[in-house]
Amino acid sequence: MKIALFGATGRVGQNILESALNDGHQVKALVRSKLPISHPDLEVIVGDIRKAEDxxxxxxxxxAVFSAIGTDRTTTLTEAMPLVIKTMKANGIRRIITIGTAGILNSRMTPGVLRFQGGDSNRKLxxxxxxxxxxxxxxxxxxxxxxxxxPTYLPDGKAYxxxxxxxxxLPEGGKExxxxDTAEFAYKQLENPEFIGSRVGIAY
Structure with missing residues (x-):
């Protein structure tokens, strides 16, 4: 399969990229400068995810599309996603898997709102x-x-x-x-229809 990957230089994105290449997929990765790896099945495009032509x-x-774009205290994510959606539709691409945050899952404490709105999370920002x-x-x-x-709190670490x-x-009592493991689960969704049209909380 030929996969588009945004966020290939990030922690989760690097792991997804490695899994896809190891499985023989072809990957087109949009990056701001360059990637530290080369591979015959990897096409690196240097550009800006906020630009329609890129x-x-x-x-x-x-x-299929993977997005592991972070926020980094910028609005890159919300500037880019309308372009990604529009371009996917124009090119007849249906499948997209993105990395979000546990804050946008449903609140258990306050039904009807998201976790970051309902008091489930301790994060003040x-x-x-x-x-x-x-x-x-x-x-x-x-x-x-x-x-x-x-994912909830996301420390570095291998897939267990x-x-x-x-x-x-978010699974009850999930802390990190x-x-x-986040990258492994996200990558597996390429072949898994179970969670199409939903958010998925992941934790130990």
Whole structure:
């Protein structure tokens, strides 16, 4: 399969890239400067995800999209996602898997709102959650086959494989999940239709 990947230089994105290449997929990765690896099945496009022509160049000829774009206290995510959605539709691409945050899962404490709004999270800064929530609302309005993987606290670490997942909620008592396990689960969604059209909470 030919995959488009945004956020390939980030912690989760690097792991997704490695898994895809190891499995023989072809990957087109849009990056701001360069990637520290080269591979015969990897096409690196240097550009800006906020520019329509760079998104178009990345998505042309691909069959599925991974987005591991972070927020980094910028609005890059919410500027880019409308372009990604529009370009996917123009190119007939249906599947998109994105990395979100546990803050945009449903609140257990306050039904009807998201975790970052309902008091479930101890985080006082909500900028990242607000950015990811805006992307969730955008995808929710489309007919794309979207899945948002929503990790809680995300320390570095390998994939152990013994995590718990729950549709639209953070698993009860979940406190953290490694970068490796988050990437592994997200990558597996390429072949898994179970969570299409939903957010997925992931934690130990």
């Amino acid at each position: 998104v178009e160049k990345t998505l042309q000829g691909t069959e 909500t900028f990242a959650a607000e950015e990811h929530a805006a992307v969730f609302r955008l995808l929710e309005k489309t007919d794309l086959e979207w899945t948002i993987v929503c 494989g013994d995590y718990r997942v729950e549709k639209d909620y 999940i490694t970068v490796g």
